[in-house]
Amino acid sequence: MKDIISEALNEIKPNKEEEKLVLGRANSILSKINKNLRDAKAILGGSGIKGTWLKKDNDADIFVKFNYKKYKDKGQELANILERHLNKRFKLIRLHGSRDYFQIKKDNYTSEIIPILDIKKAEDAKNITDVSPLHASWVNRKGKEYRDDIRLLKQFCKSARVYGAESYIQGFSGYICEILVIKYKGFANTIKNIARWKDKVIIDVENHWKGKNIMMELNRSKTYSPLIVIDPVQASRNAAAAIGKEKFDLLRKRAKRFLKNPSKEFFVIKEINEQGLRKKAKSNILIMVDVVPKKGKVDVIGCKLVKAVEFINQKLEQNDFKVLDHGWYWDKKAQFHFIVKKERLSNLIERQGPPLKAKDHVKVFRRKYQKTYKKGDKIYTKIKRQYKDPKELIRSLKKEEYLKEKIKSFNTK
Numbered sequence: 001m002k003d004i005i006s007e008a009l010n011e012i013k014p015n016k017e018e019e020k021l022v023l024g025r026a027n028s029i030l031s032k033i034n035k036n037l038r039d040a041k042a043i044l045g046g047s048g049i050k051g052t053w054l055k056k057d058n059d060a061d062i063f064v065k066f067n068y069k070k071y072k073d074k075g076q077e078l079a080n081i082l083e084r085h086l087n088k089r090f091k092l093i094r095l096h097g098s099r100d101y102f103q104i105k106k107d108n109y110t111s112e113i114i115p116i117l118d119i120k121k122a123e124d125a126k127n128i129t130d131v132s133p134l135h136a137s138w139v140n141r142k143g144k145e146y147r148d149d150i151r152l153l154k155q156f157c158k159s160a161r162v163y164g165a166e167s168y169i170q171g172f173s174g175y176i177c178e179i180l181v182i183k184y185k186g187f188a189n190t191i192k193n194i195a196r197w198k199d200k201v202i203i204d205v206e207n208h209w210k211g212k213n214i215m216m217e218l219n220r221s222k223t224y225s226p227l228i229v230i231d232p233v234q235a236s237r238n239a240a241a242a243i244g245k246e247k248f249d250l251l252r253k254r255a256k257r258f259l260k261n262p263s264k265e266f267f268v269i270k271e272i273n274e275q276g277l278r279k280k281a282k283s284n285i286l287i288m289v290d291v292v293p294k295k296g297k298v299d300v301i302g303c304k305l306v307k308a309v310e311f312i313n314q315k316l317e318q319n320d321f322k323v324l325d326h327g328w329y330w331d332k333k334a335q336f337h338f339i340v341k342k343e344r345l346s347n348l349i350e351r352q353g354p355p356l357k358a359k360d361h362v363k364v365f366r367r368k369y370q371k372t373y374k375k376g377d378k379i380y381t382k383i384k385r386q387y388k389d390p391k392e393l394i395r396s397l398k399k400e401e402y403l404k405e406k407i408k409s410f411n412t413k
Contacts, residue, residue: 001262005187008267009148012155014055022048026060029104029111032089039067040082042113045132047174050139052150059110063133065118075099075126078115086113096297099127122234134233139178142232149187153177155267156191160254162247168302170244172251179205179229179239195255197248202228208235272329272337281339284324287391288413291334294406302330308406309336312394320345321390336410340390347388353379 033042046061047053079100157163165173229240322341354361369381387393
């Protein structure tokens with residue numbers, strides 16, 4: 001396993017030249033922002049300051065810390081103040097959130113610039129982003145020796161498609177990966193522990209709630225997730241609250257498979273492509289759906305795509321199509337896929353009527369359908385099946401108002 005981990009790290013860790021280039025770009029932007037900036041200071045954040053970013057992942061998070069005493073009651077004004085300052089130096093993209101932030105794009109390099117309050121303790125935060133530098137300080141204080149291990153876990157999660165705390169992903173954030181590696185002291189130990197996780201896991205690395213029942217101490221909404229990770233710098237917060245059961249279970253299974261048969265493949269991010277899906281479908285029906293998403297915030301678009309793909313899947317199952325696998329991919333384009341069992345469906349389907357004891361309703365049912373029959377304590381009929389081809393069904397859903405609200409358009413292949 002050691003050789004495999006070493007080889008994987010060599011492929012995902014930036015070399016000295018790449019590191020120098022990335023940090024050089026970030027420092028250049030920091031210098032421009034800080035010039036003539038009053039009552040605030042721009043600092044490098046995220047994986048850049050922690051030294052845990054992956055090769056080719058060259059984007060940077062920059063936090064502009066505003067004087068707490070002066071701006072603590074003006075949190076919503078910070079973006080406007082910062083925008084006026086940045087507009088003199090950069091071409092900006094403003095993004096909306098709980099507090100607006102900005103993007104600077106140059107070549108293949110993106111910097112996100114986030115206005116925050118300069119706080120000393122998490123309790124003073126007016127917005128979750130205010131706490132980010134405290135997270136970085138904790139990771140740097142506790143995890144310097146585990147930087148490469150953190151890289152490995154991030155890549156492992158990305159390969160498993162469980163990385164990302166966005167609401168449409170419900171996966172593992174970079175911060176959670178950092179906490180786990182520090183808690184378990186390295187990548188290998190982390191994977192071994194993940195493979196042994198039960199259905200509910202509680203981690204309190206700083207022992208904020210030592211001797212107490214965390215499930216009783218925290219608000220119920222914060223303990224709903226299968227993994228509870230008490231934020232090392234904020235005892236009242238479950239840093240893993242966004243993780244869904246599907247991604248939690250997937251990572252556990254992935255960890256077990258890796259331990260059983262270690263391979264570099266567990267660190268390779270594979271695009272979902274038609275060729276691979278056709279191989280997976282074998283003799284069954286593969287349906288590819290090209291989707292044009294609506295415009296808006298990334299998180300909102302992602303949530304709409306999830307709802308759209310689940311709506312289509314539900315419609316297929318309601319019409320007796322057995323969906324063996326379904327999923328979606330979204331990068332520069334969006335695409336859904338469905339693998340449907342290849343089988344011949346009957347021309348007629350059974351429709352259940354009211355209970356026999358509801359005589360008035362039974363009369364109405366019999367008037368509507370000429371041929372009826374009794375089964376158990378209910379009345380039934382058989383009607384002509386509307387769809388025998390799953391592709392035809394999906395195409396018909398273009399008329400559905402629900403889908404029109406979620407996506408701009410789609411085309412079935």
